Amino acid sequence: MMARSPLLCLALAAVAAGFAGPGASYATRTSLRSTLNPMEELAQQAKVAAYSVSAAAIATKISMKIAEKEDQLPEGTVPIVQEFMRTYLEVVAQQGRDPMDKVPVLKQYLGLVEDQLEDPFVFAPYHTAWTAANGAAVDHLEMDTAFMEPMLDRSDSVLVGEANLDKIEAQLAAGDNVVLLSNHQTEADPSCWSFILDGKHEALARSMILVAGDRVTTDVVAVPFSKARNLLCIFSKRHIENPPEQKATKMRHNAKTMSAMLKLLKGGGQCIWVAPSGGRDRPDPETGKYAVAPFDDKSVEMFRLMGSKAGTTTHYYPVAMMTHRLFPPPKKLTAGALGEPRVAMRGSVNVKIGDEIDFDEVTRQGCLVDGFPEGCVDDREAAAAAAAEYAHLQVKAGYEDLVAAALARDSPYYDN
Secondary structure (H helix, E strand, O other), X not given: OOOOOOHHHHHHHHHHHHOOOOOEOOOOOOOOOOOOOHHHHHHHHHXXXXXXXXXXHHHHHHHHHHHOOHHHOOOOHHHHHHHHHHHHHHHHHOOOOOHHHHHHHHHHHHHHHHHHHHOOOOOOOEEOOOOXXXXXXXXXXXXXXXXXXXXXXXXXXXXXOHHHHHHHHHHHHOOOEEEEEEOOOOOOHHHHHHHHOOOOOHHHHHHOEEEEOOHHHHOOOOHHHHOOOEEEEOOOOOOOOOOHHHHXXXXXXXXXXXXXXHHHHHHOOOEEEEOOOOOOOOEOOOOOOEOOOOOOHHHHHHHHHHHHHOOOOEEEEEEEEEOOOOOOOOOOOOOOXXXXXXXXXXXXXXXXXXXXXXXXXXXXXXXXXXXXXXXXXXXXXXXXXXXXXXXXXXXXXXXXXXXXXXHHOOOOOOOO
């Protein structure tokens, strides 16, 4: 890593000088309702107001320094980073916490952004997490955890299907592989995994391999967080033709990623998380409600094919994630677009691990005559479609369970 440019580090040091002064089950969830008496409530409101003023002042100083680097940042990045920092600090203040406490991690994060600008890091098809345990000079996972901490509310977070997690860990220990077929809602989903699996399942969170699209490995705002994870880096079909002249290069990269994945699977004991939809769920433009995006037939089939080629047993589990409150995705998808706005918001992590899917059982029934028995399949494409649809239905049902649970407990974050 190159020596860090001092600009943003000095800016945050100046700010510090100038302004000195995992998840519960449904049954055990802590109540979110305030237990403060009226006088305590007024005192808390006064503290929040004071810290909000401090947060705004800190954000203003940071913004001014960021603006001075506009010529070195990708076009449109300055207001994105400014709003990211402003909303992040306000999240801290709204909890009645001194935003100055988070200046050190902001200093570290912005320094890592500058590192990326000065010496752009190109992710290999398979990227191993930059952590102290892996010998990295900077533990990006430690930074990620400290950064995300004020935005994740453990008292409203839920993990359903922990018995299936125990099965997954036993299968991995036996040398089998596991593929988690999941929906995807926020850029922070990798952080959500670390958060919800903290404690008993921390080793699984650290070893998990995530399939990552090119946006989070090329956007300078996202790269410091992406380095914290084990990644299989691909160009999604949404972006592979943008720009058209790079399509062949991107396809070669994807082929190398598939080879790396097959090698990992042949070694056994690998857990891979993938969103077969190819991207994040987005809200319905009319209702604003989120729904699990359809799974791509070829994506599910490709993972089944890789699993069958590995020579080791591969297990498939459906996973539902309700996390869109954290860094909500843009309402509209712009193909090939990078540098999307980031608005930091506090939320909880809701994950349901469904029962293992037996794809042979799902797809093996052939048709006796056309369309009979109902759901029968006669060819490979039909079988792939049946497998993807079945997996999607399992995730969709799990997601609906998470929504219902959030409504039942009167979650302050999620109602869809």
